[in-house]
Amino acid sequence: MAGRGDDSPVGGGPSLFARLAVGVFRHRGRVLVGTLLLLAAAVWALLRGGHLTTGTIEGIESARAEALARGAAAGSNDQTLAVIFHHDEWTTDEPRFAQAVTSVLSRVERLPEVASVVSPIGAPEAFRARFVARTGHDLLALVRLKGGEREATAAFPAVRAALENPDLRTTLTGKVAFLAALNELLEHDLLRAELLSFPLALVVLLWVFRTVVAAMLPLVVGGLAVLCGVAGVMLLSHATNMAQYTLNVVSLIGLGVAIDYSLFIVSRFRSELALGLSTEHALTRTLDTAGRAVAFSGLAVTVGLGGLLFFRGSYLSAMGLGGALVVAFAVLFALTVLPALLAWLGPRVDRGRLPFARKEGRGGAWHALATWVMRHPWWVLLPTLTLLLAMGLPFRRLQLAATDITALPEGTEARQGAETLARLFPREAATRVLVAVEFPGGSPLTPERAGALYDASRRVASMPGVVGVESAVDLGPGMDRATVLRMAAAPPQFLPPELQAARAAYVTGNVAVMQVLTSSAPSSLEARNLVRALREDRTVGDGRWLVGGQTATDVDAAAFVRHHTPAAVGFVMGMTCIVLFVLLRSVVLPLKALLMNLLSLAGSFGALVWIFQEGHLHRLLRFEPGPIEPSLPILLFCALFGLSMDYEVLLLSRIREEYLRTGDNTHAVAEGLEKTGGLITSAAAIMVAVFAAFTLASVVVVKAMGLGMAIAVALDATLVRVLIVPAMMRLMGDFNWWGPGHWRRSHPREQGTEVRS
Template identity: 85%
Template sequence: MSEATAATSLFARLALGVHRHRRAVLVGAVVFLLVAIGVLSRGGHLTTGTIDGIEAARAEALARPATAGSTDQTLAVIFHHDTWTAKEPRFTQAMTDVLERVRRLPEVESVVSPVGAPEEPGARFVSATGHDVLALVRLKGGEREAVAAFPTVRAALDDSRLETTLTGKVAFLAALNQLLEHDLLRAELISFPLALLVLLWVFRTVVAAMLPLVVGGLAVLCGVAGVLLLSRVTNMAQYTLNVVSLIGLGVAIDYSLFIVSRFRGELAEGLSTEAALVRTLDTAGRAVAFSGLAVTVGLAGLLFFHGSYLSAMGLGGALVVAFAVLFALTVLPALLSWLGPRVDKGRLPFGRGAGRVGVWHALATWVMKHPWLVLLPTLALLLAMGLPFRRLELAATDITALPPGTEARQGAQTLARLFPREAATRVLVAVEFPSGDALTPERISALFDASRRMAALPGVVGVESAVDLAPGLDKATYQQMAAAPPELLPAEVRAARDAYRTGSVAVLQVLTSAPPSSHEARELVRALRRERTVGDGTLLVGGQTATDVDATEFLKKNTPAAVGFVMGMTCIVLFVLLRSVVLPLKALLMNLLSLAGSFGALVWIFQEGHLHRLLRFEPGPIEPSLPILLFCALFGLSMDYEVLLLSRIREEWLRTGDNTHAVAEGLERTGGLITSAAAIMVAVFAAFALASVVVVKAMGLGMAIAVALDATLVRVLIVPAMMRLMGHWNWWAPGARGRG
């Protein structure tokens, strides 16, 4: 028995098994559903995206115990009153009451405010107008714990006497998570009705149209439940749920569309329910299995980013695709077996649907007659669309990803206006000494020199450290303070100095007016890292900008291996399916073309700001993970249509040996199905493009554009034209003879 026959008989046996045990299969689906609902009700431990092992993360960890260390867990709280001023006792009393209530919370580590502080340092926390006062509330634990504690702290800060506005990284992440949940719910409420409309247009019967939605809903529920379970043992980013829903719903509905369409076609030719089911899984089922494998291979490329949220996201995506394939090959055939001819119940009284063979026959004939006329303009169009990608700029998601009306973003704008020094971009510098106290006289001298060197760098507006406590103090004074017994120093000086050290680690905050994601801020990080030695200590740089720089370098370092793996494994999968060396290579080229068009459109829209008023977002650099995430997801998703088209063409090639006829027949038979499936995916992805969070909006729109290009220009025009020109060479493989 040949490998092809073995593969065919495997799917035939699966069809027979599902047909005979359909009740057990459906009961199993109900069990899956109940388990998924149980997991969803318990929730998970989702976080923001983090990358382990980068320098910025190590600097943050070293500085975390210091009072003036990392500001990631610090909330900036702005108290405001329209008529009261900070000098009035009633303002001070109201703010003191609130902060005392907050200070007693177990989630709060410390509170800094002008109340009780010396006059000079406390003045910087009062605005020039006198109607606004700043307080800093530092939360305990890491980022995950701080975000979880945010609602409790926010509630404690509410007071009828003063208006309070919160900002900072924790406030940003809490708002982002809330928006992501809202975006996910809204996208699903929009995408399901849109998908149903397209399915009704394709099938013209209510029962057939509902089946893909059943499978899609089941796959997404189980996929999301799987992500929540995984979040308990690994770092799973919040918007993994959005990505899993996006991919899972699209592929599950597409796979179901392929199978239901083929089943109805086999019934229309007079086959019995059992025979139609066997033929369906033997053909469309096999294509679905290989397509699912190709999508999983694409998402597996994310596993090369080990230690990052991308790796976990790839795992979640692969999981939901596995559920989509599993349910499409078991639950859907069980439903079809139970329904039989009743799959055409509820016929609608309009049109002939998307599968009008006459239209596709005319297009196939025209493409076969004019391959060069089709190929050259469409290639030129795709290449032109990809040109903006050369201007790509990368930067991590920041506060501007939130809609303008959110509290965290409004708070950031207020902070920048009223307290510019506190709102300045802070680049964290941690100096780790081998052992002992970080603030000995000798080390103070080295830190003093380093601080003055940092202050002289372009763009720096100030340095905060144990050797920058007050203007005018020289190195000798700081050394004398370091040598003096601590009890002889004024309490406020001792507290201020000790805020910048933790054991053998000294902390410095380098302030710049440049935005965190700007080129100037990145250059400052690189400049700080050029001189690693501070006395006998080693300098490490952290903070948002440093994390941005390190994340970008991490992605660049691992991307070649991920891309190579995805392209190599995709070639192998297609070779096994098609028994051709040429077609897999051509498929890779076609995928790259559709991706180039999508990436170029992303830069043109989201970075350069075209259509920003229509789509309601603020233009800016692209999130660094977005291109690689789109590449891995779309490279596999594009194979849906490639596998479906080439599988049908190969059927005709094996039957007739006529390449031109096989290509035309394959396009004629699958063109309507491909465009219908693409319309569903575009509808699903476009629903996510309505998201409030820019990175989700960009991913939804990028995937919608890529699928639309892939299913129209690439699969329907470029692929058939190239196959027509290549003739019998399409089917060449080492040692191959004849048509087999």
């Protein structure tokens, strides 16, 4: 329906978005040249590379314990590679087996990245028995790398190459091997997902637009946004810790929102051209309506991802920064590069029309659905609410645990090595809980402190689930308390060599290290209870201990997320309310939008637990069920809360346009649903296609992230935005638009904007 003939906003000069449209139209050549320069800078940043890490959290107790024990050879397994040598015919007691192993390990020991090598070759029989399998054909060696986790992971390829031997089959496992394999898989998953998501998105765009040129434009914007977003992450990784996962998050979110925003703008531009407007006028009206919605939607997504910044000191904060960066690029390119291309194309945007055409008209399915929802709001609202709430019920059974070796595919060397280690060397593969005992100063092995350490070790050994304790005061069954005290009183040079080696392995400065062994899996409830029991009484003489290791990291990470989640959730919800209030001039609609977002998230989270934790589709999706990564729920909440606003902003903006024009709430809701329903479902189909490409990932966390976001968007665009929102707005009537009087007076109904189909 045509309204005023100029491009000025209500009650004044041209709006910011109208002025932007005019500027881009008149200087489209400069915009495109500037984009090429930015693209060149992005390519330079990608070629320069970055320093990506794994997910870490600073300041938690497990990290402090690892730092205290880092100087001890047996202090942490994080930088230690378990190397299993095997030969089908040679036995471990043959000289040629020993010579082959010695040759390999001597070469490895000379590498600058290697701190130490432990081997049973030439070791005492008691020690040798732990590192030689009963099969007679397998031998275990330990290679400890220098530096922290980041440096050790970077050094892994060189060390792996040096461990190759033509006579022996060598299998590596350990945290460093796991992280190296995980990073490689993440890169492969990212490339595969992008190669799949672009063709899938193109198919949906061709179905929506029915012209090749219009369908290609959103892909151009999406590619630019992802390229610049990834380049930005690479640059930031030189200044702050950026997890490898960040690239997957940036690609996942950036491609989806960039294509969606472009879809909104291209669709509106084509509609304005169809009304007979010139290219400049059509572009002006497009940015003044769809462009405004894109800007507010991008702001809402950025606010959502900004919630991750509350998790300072963790990889979540870096992910939020990377996600916000790519969304900013998506909005920037959608409001500048895309309009410049549309200004250049004009009516040629409809070139390459496909032979099949879509029927248009008011008698279509969306008109019928809108009419039916307005007539039967209760029949729509109650069943859909019940369904979403039922889908969310499994979320009450949520269990959290950090990603471990089972996240890798079964054929991965690190996972095969872990399984072989558990089968052949069960004591070395047992779950280890690190206990770092820090004393005020001086040696931890004075007679008084050694006695306290011995008593603490015996107390720990008697705890439920503990199968052994390794420390400087646990060197064999014949070592009683009196022997420990005599050893502590003797000068170190008079101790037997094995006892001197034990002191060097389990003592560093004023810190004594204990490794508490349990047969329970690292993510099990029994292992977590052991960590909590160890933390109940920390006193050892005049020292105190901290508890670390994988299980302790799981406990600390879950506590870290729980502690910061209320502030992050409150910020996201509060800021989203403010953004929607500024856009809609209503107090009621932002609150309703928050409720709708929570409903779609509940359904997605419930499905996530039902599928990935409880394993109902594990054969179809090819993964091993287990607890959910602690960061995944809050990451999905912050990302999806903003992404859901795409459709909320689009739908409510169009409804508001019609309400301001007519003053009829029921008509406005029906008209808004009819005009945007197809666009919302089309945009959601693109996002689902993009996110679904990530469900083919080899890494379970990426697979769960992709599927969780796909489910949430599908629920949001079908049940929530198309059914529940219109039904609730129909029942609430004019109360939807209640707001402070000043805002209502500044936007009187009779001065409403135009509505274009």
